[in-house]
Amino acid sequence: MATASLTQLALTSSSSTSIKSKLTIPSLLQLHAQKQEQHGKLVIRRDLLTGISLLPLVLSVPPPSLARDVDVGSFLPPSPSDPSMVLFKATSKDTPALRAGNVAPYQFVLPPTWKQLRIANILSGNYCQPKCAEPWIEVKFEDEKQGKLQVVASPLIRLTNKLKATIEEIGSPEKLIASLGPFVTGNTLDPDELIETSVEKLGDQTYYKYVLETPYALTGTHNIAKATAKGSTVVLVVASANDKQWQTSQKTLQAIVDSFQV
Numbered sequence: 166m167a168t169a170s171l172t173q174l175a176l177t178s179s180s181s182t183s184i185k186s187k188l189t190i191p192s193l194l195q196l197h198a199q200k201q202e203q204h205g206k207l208v209i210r211r212d213l214l215t216g217i218s219l220l221p222l223v224l225s226v227p228p229p230s231l232a233r234d235v236d237v238g239s240f241l242p243p244s245p246s247d248p249s250m251v252l253f254k255a256t257s258k259d260t261p262a263l264r265a266g267n268v269a270p271y272q273f274v275l276p277p278t279w280k281q282l283r284i285a286n287i288l289s290g291n292y293c294q295p296k297c298a299e300p301w302i303e304v305k306f307e308d309e310k311q312g313k314l315q316v317v318a319s320p321l322i323r324l325t326n327k328l329k330a331t332i333e334e335i336g337s338p339e340k341l342i343a344s345l346g347p348f349v350t351g352n353t354l355d356p357d358e359l360i361e362t363s364v365e366k367l368g369d370q371t372y373y374k375y376v377l378e379t380p381y382a383l384t385g386t387h388n389i390a391k392a393t394a395k396g397s398t399v400v401l402v403v404a405s406a407n408d409k410q411w412q413t414s415q416k417t418l419q420a421i422v423d424s425f426q427v
Contacts, residue, residue, distance in 0.1 A: 238277025
């Protein structure tokens with residue numbers, strides 16, 4: 166038995182030596198390279214899975230172009246009627262209400278230095294289209310030196326019992342602004358703050374125009390507005406300025422509001 170054990174040990178030793186002899190330096194390097202390659206694949210797979218998991222976060226961040234934090238002159242065409250201005254012409258894809266067909270497309274001119282502002286989802290009417298019961302903000306623009314501009318839309322149901330009505334059928338200019346005044350000023354509108362009203366006819370469309378002095382308004386102490394009704398919605402454009410802006414930009418703001426058409 167001792168002889169058998171010694172023989173078995175010798176065979177085992179011989180086999181181990183044979184295996185070790187086969188692991189030459191080139192083969193050891195090759196084995197090391199294979200391990201490195203496998204490790205690299207694991208790292209790549211891990212990074213790929215991490216990238217995929219972060220992809221929704223990346224996609225949720227809007228590109229800078231959508232922020233519109235640039236001068237409107239960089240993406241709006243010149244106005245055919247006044248080359249010193251650019252033309253904003255809303256399309257059926259620009260706002261939630263336009264996409265829902267709840268507002269007729271509108272247009273107006275702007276100085277090329279103005280910027281388009283973001284609108285909070287709750288103020289844009291996105292959550293209630295196409296059957297909103299309260300007014301919402303369509304678009305907003307601003308120039309720190311000249312003032313602000315916003316387009317406000319209101320469903321007719323808030324102003325009249327008729328499903329469709331002209332602005333004349335809703336009531337007088339004074340009655341309309343009394344209902345929409347808080348959306349002009351950002352808080353309240355006192356009848357004494359209404360300085361001037363006028364009526365303008367462009368084709369078949371009638372517009373009410375307003376000049377307001379609003380010392381307590383959140384939008385500005387000076388406001389010029391223009392409103393009309395089409396379909397099931399009243400659309401109101403408002404240009405606002407503080408005292409300093411008003412001194413130098415009154416004519417510009419008036420030109421913007423005058424150019425508004427639905």
